[in-house]
Amino acid sequence: MHTPEKLLLENKAWSQEMGAKDPEFFKKLAIEQYPKFLWIGCSDSRVPAETVVNAHPGDIFVHRNIANQVLNTDFNCLSVVQYAINVLAVKHIIVCGHYGCGGVKAALQRQQSNLLVTNKWLMHIKDVYRLHQDELEALEPEKRLSRLIEFNTIEQVQRLAYTSIIQSAWKNGQKITLHGWVYGLEDGLITELIKVEDASSIPTIYQYTDDL
């Protein structure tokens, strides 16, 4: 996969193959999408959402960014979440982190002066580090990275639960489960870290006072 021309050739081959397997495949997908899942993952090329869970086009609505973060000032991610909940009515949101994440690893180090914008994005992971600093600093360096990757994934699930989008949907009786998963680069396996099905675990300061 070294050239864009090769990618386009592969695309032609893939299209023909899919069409041969099921002549209705593209016709059905062209009408509408009914994904049951929203996947929020890392941009890392080694963790392609559909591939690692053996899914097909139409199965998963996807948002990816460096270190799979859900930030309240990121209208890109928040619009994806709002559309997934309010229009597509997905039943599950999966935040999938992965061991060996370069974004989390970079956040554990001093900031690189040639990455001024990226640093701002990674700053939020340093905050997650600070939240769990004592536990993390008691660990060996390799374990520290893996544990921060897990904490970071869990944090993003909690941040999702703190959004008005999710709290409002729950309040209106929409059944949505938030999942925090971590993917292993070395074995291709996913482990569940956290599952949140309702607002009961949301601390008071993150709850809304008014009707949403």
Ligand code: CO
């Ligand atoms: Co990553």
